Amino acid sequence: GAGVSQTPSNKVTEKGKYVELRCDPISGHTALYWYRQSLGQGPEFLIYFQGTGAADDSGLPNDRFFAVRPEGSVSTLKIQRTERGDSAVYLCASSSDTGELFFGEGSRLTVL
Amino acid sequence: TQLLEQSPQFLSIQEGENLTVYCNSSSVFSSLQWYRQEPGEGPVLLVTVVTGGEVKKLKRLTFQFGDARKDSSLHITAAQPGDTGLYLCAGESGWGKLQFGAGTQVVVTP
Numbered sequence: 001g002a003g004v005s006q007t008p009s010n011k012v013t014e015k016g017k018y019v020e021l022r023c024d025p026i027s028g029h030t031a032l033y034w035y036r037q038s039l040g041q042g043p044e045f046l047i048y049f050q051g052t053g054a055a056d057d058s059g060l061p062n063d064r065f066f067a068v069r070p071e072g073s074v075s076t077l078k079i080q081r082t083e084r085g086d087s088a089v090y091l092c093a094s095s096s097d098t099g100e101l102f103f104g105e106g107s108r109l110t111v112l
Numbered sequence: 113t114q115l116l117e118q119s120p121q122f123l124s125i126q127e128g129e130n131l132t133v134y135c136n137s138s139s140v141f142s143s144l145q146w147y148r149q150e151p152g153e154g155p156v157l158l159v160t161v162v163t164g165g166e167v168k169k170l171k172r173l174t175f176q177f178g179d180a181r182k183d184s185s186l187h188i189t190a191a192q193p194g195d196t197g198l199y200l201c202a203g204e205s206g207w208g209k210l211q212f213g214a215g216t217q218v219v220v221t222p
Contacts, residue, residue: 042213095208
């Protein structure tokens with residue numbers, strides 16, 4: 001499709017497990033962002049990629065969270081030793097030179 | 113911690129009524145954006161305001177940026193059920209790095 005694609009749309013896991021969330025940005029968009037939205041809150045910035053490199057990862061809450069974008073297109077957000085507090089909707093967005101962010105539908109993560 | 117405060121948190125009105133949503137901050141932002149988010153979807157950009165005192169209109173929606181670039185408002189005239197959604201304001205603190213408010217849930221009933 002033409003929009004940002006995120007998989008899985010829903011993920012239920014147990015506390016302590018490892019999780020990967022995938023984002024496929026709009027073709028040609030060089031910038032990619034991960035945000036996290038908890039229930040009743042606005043999205044919270046996690047990390048921003050320009051090409052293959054993480055230009056700003058200041059929003060990652062701790063070292064259990066890691067994201068990669070090895071070929072400058074698809075990105076994977078990785079969460080180790082998941083905790084119940086990690087439960088949220090993880091949103092990916094991409095942008096071109098205009099800077100306008102286009103968001104995907106998100107991946108809803110539930111940690112039991 | 114949300115640096116942008118939105119009010120009210122929830123607003124329920126009848127079709128045809130007007131409404132205003134507010135976004136306030138103690139920080140100055142280079143630009144401020146308004147988004148609408150529907151259940152199960154990501155936020156969709158409505159408008160970006162950049163200049164203090166700026167007013168932008170998008171059909172029945174009017175957006176205003178405060179003179180000091182710390183606050184903004186969204187006014188909807190003659191609301192319709194299709195306007196139902198979560199309205200989010202976001203200040204840009206770096207390229208693509210947005211600080212969002214908690215949002216105002218608007219419900220417009222026929």
